[in-house]
Amino acid sequence: MIKLLGILALLFAVCATTAKLNPDFLGVYNIQNVVRWTSLFGIISIGAAFVIITGGIDLSIGSVVGLVGCVMPILLVNKGWPAWLMLLAVMGMALLIGLIHGLLITKMRLQPFVVTLCGLLIYRGIGRWITNDRTIGFGSEFNDNLRLVATGKVHIPGLNGFAMPVPAFILIALVIVSALFLNRTIWGRHLLALGRSEEAARYSGIRTDRLVILAYVICSGMAGIAGILFALDANAVQPASHGSFYELYAIAAAVLGGCSLRGGEGSIIGVVIGAAIMRVLYNSINLLGIPTQLEFAIIGSVILLGVVADEIVRRALRNRAARKRLKRGNE
Template identity: 30%
Template sequence: MTTTAVHKEGPAAVTPRPTVGSHLRGYWGRVRGGDIGALPAVLGLIVLCTVFSIMRPSFLTAGNFANLFTQGAAVTLIAMGLVFVLLLGEIDLSAGFASGVCAAILANVATKAGYPWYVAVLAAILTGVVIGTVLGFLVAKIGIPSFVVTLAGFLAFQGIVLMLISGGANISVNDEVLVAIANRNLPPTLGWALAAVAIGGYAAVQLLRHRKRLARGLTTDPMAVVLARIGGLTLILGIAVYILNQERSRNVLINSLKGVPIVVPVIAVLLIVWTFVLQRTSYGRHVYAVGGNKEAARRAGINVDKIRISVFVICSSMAAVGGIVAASRANSVDPNTGGSNVLLYAVGAAVIGGTSLFGGKGRVLDAVLGGAVVAVIDNGMGLMGYSAGVKYVVTGVVLLLAASVDALSRRRASASGTR
């Protein structure tokens, strides 16, 4: 008697859902393998804030908290643009004085020529685009190293600022809208509303991504981790808005001073836009590809020269935005706008935040975190009465430590085969 074997199909393989424990073990494994991201910057920020708060209780006041945002805004914005250049393993030494040139254009158009604020802003940003296009063309098409091109730009733009300001006289910025960017605050209710929108948007993106990955059978973070991220952002924004909505004026009868500084949502919007560009678009993937291996990217059909030019355009455009904010905060433009320690702090902010000097690794968020570290050092040591020289030494040491961590993490990543 012949028997026929009957084969029953079992249930389809299901991708096991990771637990919180497995997620933490995976994260720790990545850290040990050299993928530390912005962890040093976050830990450094916590340590610095704790130390300064203990040594100078005034560090935690609402007035000083608001000052931290306006004090570091211009540097942070310039650093956001520098992230794109650093992702390709290039450098832009002219970003500081490029912001000064754009600020001088803004002041001339708004104050001397008398045009509306939006015309002046547009002129400043277009100037940044032109500067970035020229620099990128010389690097990508002519083949001059970015260090040399931008060093020449550093010197040339310093001279252009002097010519635009007619030998060194300050140009006042009196337009109410321009002055408000770095010197005015949102109404408290609007601050809470924007925080709610930010939290709701972030929660929607996180939950939608989690659901889509589950539906496709892809590995995803545990729901508890997703909810922890949303809760963490809610806590941070809630505390920040609450503190900033406290009255900071010493004489309320003359002038009330409370609310989120207007420059904060400006930085937040640009952070969201550039993060989306890098992480959710083909252009962003091409930037990382060129930064990781330029020749491999070229063989994959990516227009490498176009990408190289574009990152310099973005960098100089963000330098223009930083220049606008700097002019707003000072209510004027002078020959030192964009000079002094602006470039050093901007590059330092990007690197301290976690962007690699070797290319291929970094996020726009790194510039914000690094900018916060630089602002906290400068502000906290100022409250403690240290001189500018000591501030430079400490900031330089922090930058050196960040670069060392980057180099060591890359070495460990190469040794573990993750890069």
């Protein structure tokens, strides 16, 4: 809880500073943009969080986003599939990728880092191959129907002029489902338990393999959903770069949002706030005229600061608790 308030405070601090330095930050158009991007990155970050909670990692998220972006226009435009069938196929592909990762990690006992690193290379390669590395897109045919899923906005009555981007609704739905799953169902509890100690979980009668596989399926599934939105939002996809590095944003958002890479810890809301911080930072770099070459350096520093602050607070709390216990023990 303290942690959640901490990163929320960080988010407000970054927003306030930016708004103070450049009032354009609070402009309706800008806010809508930040919300839309936060939604897209929030979705992949939730996926990454599930894997990180099991003590694993998924480095292939960006390549899955890229591959989805390449496959969609091919099926929709070149092959002329109906939209619903294309979406079904793309999601099926993403879930299958997650299943393969999970099976390799649990049944073959391969390391998640290695499996998903290979995934990163393979899916990127396939995407570039099936498109001949040429930029492909949806054209203008879908601007007023399918693409609205990513680019559409819904006017909120009462907020003058502000329209909520559609992806925000998708994110909110996914947040609710994921948070309930993690905190209120037995599978979520078991997932947290196995993240803490896989051995103890196994001795407690938890089917750890199945849950780990499930986490990778969720992660790739989220990457699939976000991949669809990213591609529709961009309209044109560059196979070599579309989605690259996104896994690092997702992992960073998850860590910033309170997941420990050791596993067993994490909150969905925190992860989404983490993703928001990253997007606001990115936005303020643009708005404040900071050289964009510094983007990575700034984002990296802020994450590092957040993690260091978290560790300092954690130690202070632990020491306080230890002193209390010692006092009680001596009485």
